[in-house]
Amino acid sequence: MREMTHFIGGRHVKGTSGRFVDGFQPMTGEVISRVPLASKAEVRAAVENARDAQPAWAATNPQRRARVMMKFVELLNRDMDQLADLLAREHGKTVADARGDIVRGLEVAEFSIGIPHLLKGEYTTDAGPGIDLYSLRQPLGVVAGITPFNFPAMIPMWKFCPAIACGNAFVLKPSERDPGVPLKLAELMIEAGLPAGILNVVNGDKEAVDAILDDPDIRAIGFVGSTPIAEYIYTRGCAHGKRVQCFGGAKNHMVIMPDADLDQTVDALIGAGYGSAGERCMAISVAVPVGEATAEALIEKLVPRVEALKIGPSTDASADYGPVVTRAHLDKIKSYVDLGVSEGAKLLVDGRGFSLQGYENGFYMGGCLFDGVTTDMRIYKEEIFGPVLCVARAENFETALRMCNDHEYGNGVAIYTRDGDSARDFAARVNVGMVGVNVPIPVPLAYYTFGGWKRSSFGDLNQHGPDAVRFYTKTKTVTSRWPSGVKEGASFVIPTMN
Numbered sequence: 001m002r003e004m005t006h007f008i009g010g011r012h013v014k015g016t017s018g019r020f021v022d023g024f025q026p027m028t029g030e031v032i033s034r035v036p037l038a039s040k041a042e043v044r045a046a047v048e049n050a051r052d053a054q055p056a057w058a059a060t061n062p063q064r065r066a067r068v069m070m071k072f073v074e075l076l077n078r079d080m081d082q083l084a085d086l087l088a089r090e091h092g093k094t095v096a097d098a099r100g101d102i103v104r105g106l107e108v109a110e111f112s113i114g115i116p117h118l119l120k121g122e123y124t125t126d127a128g129p130g131i132d133l134y135s136l137r138q139p140l141g142v143v144a145g146i147t148p149f150n151f152p153a154m155i156p157m158w159k160f161c162p163a164i165a166c167g168n169a170f171v172l173k174p175s176e177r178d179p180g181v182p183l184k185l186a187e188l189m190i191e192a193g194l195p196a197g198i199l200n201v202v203n204g205d206k207e208a209v210d211a212i213l214d215d216p217d218i219r220a221i222g223f224v225g226s227t228p229i230a231e232y233i234y235t236r237g238c239a240h241g242k243r244v245q246c247f248g249g250a251k252n253h254m255v256i257m258p259d260a261d262l263d264q265t266v267d268a269l270i271g272a273g274y275g276s277a278g279e280r281c282m283a284i285s286v287a288v289p290v291g292e293a294t295a296e297a298l299i300e301k302l303v304p305r306v307e308a309l310k311i312g313p314s315t316d317a318s319a320d321y322g323p324v325v326t327r328a329h330l331d332k333i334k335s336y337v338d339l340g341v342s343e344g345a346k347l348l349v350d351g352r353g354f355s356l357q358g359y360e361n362g363f364y365m366g367g368c369l370f371d372g373v374t375t376d377m378r379i380y381k382e383e384i385f386g387p388v389l390c391v392a393r394a395e396n397f398e399t400a401l402r403m404c405n406d407h408e409y410g411n412g413v414a415i416y417t418r419d420g421d422s423a424r425d426f427a428a429r430v431n432v433g434m435v436g437v438n439v440p441i442p443v444p445l446a447y448y449t450f451g452g453w454k455r456s457s458f459g460d461l462n463q464h465g466p467d468a469v470r471f472y473t474k475t476k477t478v479t480s481r482w483p484s485g486v487k488e489g490a491s492f493v494i495p496t497m498n
Contacts, residue, residue: 002033007186009049010196026092026323027313029361038204043211046200050169053197058167062116071192088314090178092323105157107446112165137473139167140219149175162468234458245459249383250411257417272440273389323363333386340379405431411452
């Protein structure tokens with residue numbers, strides 16, 4: 001069993017709080033690690049290391065900071081297989097899916113290599129008589145990230161890569177369920193040339209989170225997780241005067257128009273609904289066929305595909321998806337399926353009894369498919385975060401659009417259609433932050449920003465892309481004048497350009 005550590009001041013540090021949690025291998029159910037839970041004092045030690053190291057890093061010119069990111073990308077590619085294997089064993093997703101997790105984070109590191117250009121401000125000569133005006137972006141200081149279990153590589157890199165490139169020091173609190181990859185990423189950043197103390201990793205639970213929220217030296221916090229915790233972190237962090245961005249839950253709809261290519265649509269639903277065992281904030285969890293004929297044709301094609309899903313260990317290259325992250329989460333998913341049955345939804349495919357020979361103690365869940373789901377059911381309203389797809393029928397386009405708009409979450413949405421007018425109208429009117437047109441998981445690329453609307457997001461700025469640079473820097477505007485030596489006397493009016 002592996003004894004996990006924190007990573008503070010450029011080195012691994014054993015936990016001293018006396019509190020630990022077991023880390024599991026989901027595909028076997030075995031305990032594979034012992035994870036320390038940081039005390040307030042341990043979080044403070046990480047913050048102090050970051051605070052002391054940050055000024056020199058901020059004074060390092062952006063091109064040199066970019067070179068560290070460039071080397072980091074090189075090291076990620078070098079160690080891709082090792083990282084993907086570690087991630088799959090700790091999280092449960094397949095190795096192929098784990099590689100995708102790492103690559104989507106790597107792409108933000110690549111974007112961060114452009115930081116010399118991204119930090120350029122504005123300059124105006126002769127804004128007034130002999131006056132030049134310019135702006136520049138400067139780092140905030142020490143910033144922090146609190147990241148979830150479902151993307152243990154991607155989301156930490158979405159946070160710390162742009163933050164560090166901008167000249168900040170970073171304290172990362174990853175999920176205690178799968179901390180191995182975040183710790184390895186910190187090692188690679190040091191190998192890439194990052195000074196000690198600029199990236200620190202502390203494992204922990206609510207005690208560590210509260211210490212981050214309350215620490216006076218932390219200037220900004222980024223979070224991804226459930227909506228109740230997102231709202232808690234946003235409220236408490238803002239109360240302490242911090243800049244905060246929090247991303248919460250989701251219930252992503254796919255609207256299927258009568259003219260959609262159903263074979264293509266079903267392929268998309270299977271991948272987006274059941275990939276990574278549904279443990280994605282951008283998973284499609286509600287299919288909305290428009291019209292009864294569309295619904296019946298969709299169900300006819302969906303049922304055999306869901307029944308044929310191959311669930312296997314994370315190391316099985318032919319598996320469609322692997323186990324979920326913990327037994328507690330498996331039990332929660334099953335309880336939602338029980339709830340859906342009691343609410344009156346039609347369970348067309350029941351994966352609750354799935355067991356994998358040779359892996360009977362693993363955390364496996366077969367694919368589930370509900371039909372007849374209505375908007376008043378909890379399985380429609382709440383995020384299940386598992387391999388469960390709900391079919392909620394709509395009589396027409398306006399009803400389908402209203403379903404998307406009325407839901408409390410607004411993370412992602414998709415429409416499948418051959419009609420450009422319907423797609424354009426939908427994209428313009430839907431009240432959701434990320435929209436896919438014949439694209440099931442509309443996660444923007446690294447040079448755009450990622451973020452939902454409504455109760456899927458708290459804060460003004462999104463993740464990665466230009467918003468990351470805005471979030472992790474503050475703008476300073478300088479008005480400059482070099483007098484010619486002629487004394488003009490005091491002025492008592494506000495300066496203007498007249």
